[in-house]
Amino acid sequence: MELEQLQLELITRFSEQQLISGVISQSRSKTESAGKIKIKPVEIKGLYHIQLEYHFDQTITHENKLPSEMEETVRELLDRYRQLQMNWAGESVHIQLSKKKKVTMKRSVTDNQPPVELSHNRKKNYVLDPDVVHPFLVHLGVQTKDGKIKNQKHDKFKQINRFVEFVEDSLAYLPTDQPLRIIDFGSGKSYLTFALYYYLKELKGYEVNITGLDLKKDVIAHCEKLARELQYDGLHFKVGDITDYNNVQQVDMVVTLHACDVATDMALGRAVKWGARVILSVPCCQHELFTQLDSPALAVMTRHGLIKERFASLATDSIRAQVLDLVGYETQLVEFVDLENTPKNILIRAYYTGAQPKPETIAETKAFVAFLQAKPFLVNELQEELKGVLT
Numbered sequence: 327m328e329l330e331q332l333q334l335e336l337i338t339r340f341s342e343q344q345l346i347s348g349v350i351s352q353s354r355s356k357t358e359s360a361g362k363i364k365i366k367p368v369e370i371k372g373l374y375h376i377q378l379e380y381h382f383d384q385t386i387t388h389e390n391k392l393p394s395e396m397e398e399t400v401r402e403l404l405d406r407y408r409q410l411q412m413n414w415a416g417e418s419v420h421i422q423l424s425k426k427k428k429v430t431m432k433r434s435v436t437d438n439q440p441p442v443e444l445s446h447n448r449k450k451n452y453v454l455d456p457d458v459v460h461p462f463l464v465h466l467g468v469q470t471k472d473g474k475i476k477n478q479k480h481d482k483f484k485q486i487n488r489f490v491e492f493v494e495d496s497l498a499y500l501p502t503d504q505p506l507r508i509i510d511f512g513s514g515k516s517y518l519t520f521a522l523y524y525y526l527k528e529l530k531g532y533e534v535n536i537t538g539l540d541l542k543k544d545v546i547a548h549c550e551k552l553a554r555e556l557q558y559d560g561l562h563f564k565v566g567d568i569t570d571y572n573n574v575q576q577v578d579m580v581v582t583l584h585a586c587d588v589a590t591d592m593a594l595g596r597a598v599k600w601g602a603r604v605i606l607s608v609p610c611c612q613h614e615l616f617t618q619l620d621s622p623a624l625a626v627m628t629r630h631g632l633i634k635e636r637f638a639s640l641a642t643d644s645i646r647a648q649v650l651d652l653v654g655y656e657t658q659l660v661e662f663v664d665l666e667n668t669p670k671n672i673l674i675r676a677y678y679t680g681a682q683p684k685p686e687t688i689a690e691t692k693a694f695v696a697f698l699q700a701k702p703f704l705v706n707e708l709q710e711e712l713k714g715v716l717t
């Protein structure tokens with residue numbers, strides 16, 4: 327097959343949404359990091375996209391493209407790489423390009439089916455089926471004994487499901503050769519903590535060791551009792567303050583759901599210090615920056631309490647994302663649930679890549695913090711890890 331024919335076939339298959347998955351490897355360039363690129367279809371804001379996941383220099387970055395944007399990408403990839411393993415609906419194709427770009431192909435028929443639903447950002451179906459009785463949800467008062475979600479618990483049920491979807495999307499970033507160590511900081515009544523155990527261990531069969539930590543003794547005692555009653559052996563609850571919780575060797579994933587104010591920063595700080603591969607955190611009320619904002623240039627906003635509060639919150643989350651990027655994470659701020667469900671609807675998603683901080687990220691973070699005249703908790707918490715780049 328000629329190279330042009332191959333280009334045309336790939337472009338057509340991408341535009342017809344036949345992609346199941348793919349891996350592109352064998353870079354032609356010796357100077358370029360000899361990584362690979364994984365490809366899969368994802369749904370973003372309701373639209374079909376193709377996600378390219380670049381594994382270079384021990385870092386992972388993502389690029390999402392519409393099928394109509396793939397033409398140039400295909401040409402570029404065939405220019406730069408020599409091997410493609412493409413799994414299309416109904417067929418797998420192994421493609422090898424010679425030094426002179428001669429194409430060799432091996433095709434095999436498969437029963438690959440295109441995914442009915444794409445699991446990047448949104449799913450129509452809940453991970454926890456609302457029509458099934460989930461014992462832990464009955465015990466926690468979210469479901470009635472016959473499985474009906476209680477009216478006043480609908481929002482919570484939706485939040486738990488959505489959070490578990492984010493966990494599902496993050497599984498690829500977690501180790502597979504050992505039980506997963508997960509901590510839910512500020513777990514409170516621990517709907518999420520139980521749901522994580524139920525989903526990962528009971529539904530998916532992962533070996534897990536999950537801890538819920540909170541300041542409230544009575545609530546934690548109740549959760550621990552329930553975990554024992556349900557025989558959830560890998561789930562434990564502890565009373566304690568996040569900042570003092572440092573007697574742990576290794577943690578793979580840290581989650582928080584509406585941990586108040588700087589409790590979120592404490593949790594992010596702990597996660598970074600442990601080198602957690604995945605951080606999923608939905609912050610809550612934000613008071614810290616609210617009291618610090620003192621830039622005259624912001625007076626037109628900060629004189630209105632409501633605007634000041636929202637701005638302080640958004641600025642805090644933006645700084646959190648920048649700081650996580652600076653200490654080796656690839657961080658995104660994504661919508662958690664819709665605004666009608668809860669106004670606290672930003673989720674910080676951070677995957678550890680070990681990437682070195684980029685000079686432009688350092689410069690823009692410094693400038694933003696200086697402009698706000700703020701002293702963010704997380705910057706202080708991670709002084710050592712930031713190695714002075716923000717001071």
Ligand SMILES: C[S@@+](CC[C@H](N)C(=O)[O-])C[C@H]1O[C@@H](n2cnc3c(N)ncnc32)[C@H](O)[C@@H]1O
Nearest residue numbers: 512513514540541566567568583584585586589
């Ligand atoms: C709004 S509740 C959220 C509870 C739970 N994550 C949920 O979504 O239902 C916040 C929880 O964080 C806990 N918390 C706040 N600061 C904490 C700290 N420094 N250490 C441990 N827990 C803390 C509180 O006790 C409270 O239970």
